[in-house]
Amino acid sequence: MKKVAFFILLVSSVSFFSQEKDPEVYTIVEEQAEYPGGIQELYKFINNNIVFPESAKQDSSFIACKVFVKFIINEDGVLNNAQIIKECNGCPDCDKEALRVVKMMPNWKPGRQSGKPVKVYYNLPIKFKAK
DSSP, X not given: OHHHHHHHHHHHXXXXXXXXXXXXXXXXXXXXXXXXXXXXXXXXXXXXHOOOOHHHHHOTTOOEEEEEEEEEEOTTSOEEEEEXXXXXXXXXXXXXXXXXXXXXXXXXXXXXXXXXXXXXXXXEEEEEXXX
């Protein structure tokens, strides 16, 4: 009797935990997520919407930097969980601006694995350069 009770408890624990598990977020997929219109349109969007921070303009020592933003593209193409994974040293306003522009992006074509849309991580470098 004790063995049966333990078995039932084990089965119900397994199903409880499996219901809480989030769907996997892929780093590599058979078909990568894509910005509408492709990479050229992505960089056009960034160039049209990025505002060079005033603090970087005023800093005579600022030359250039690259901010890396990581985000998830969901199964429906919506971006979320955007975060800075490599900061622009000496220009926190550049980091904020890169994040602002990424959060403005329209929905993407989602990544696919085995023919099904899946969540995919995407790392995007955004360069700031003094003129």
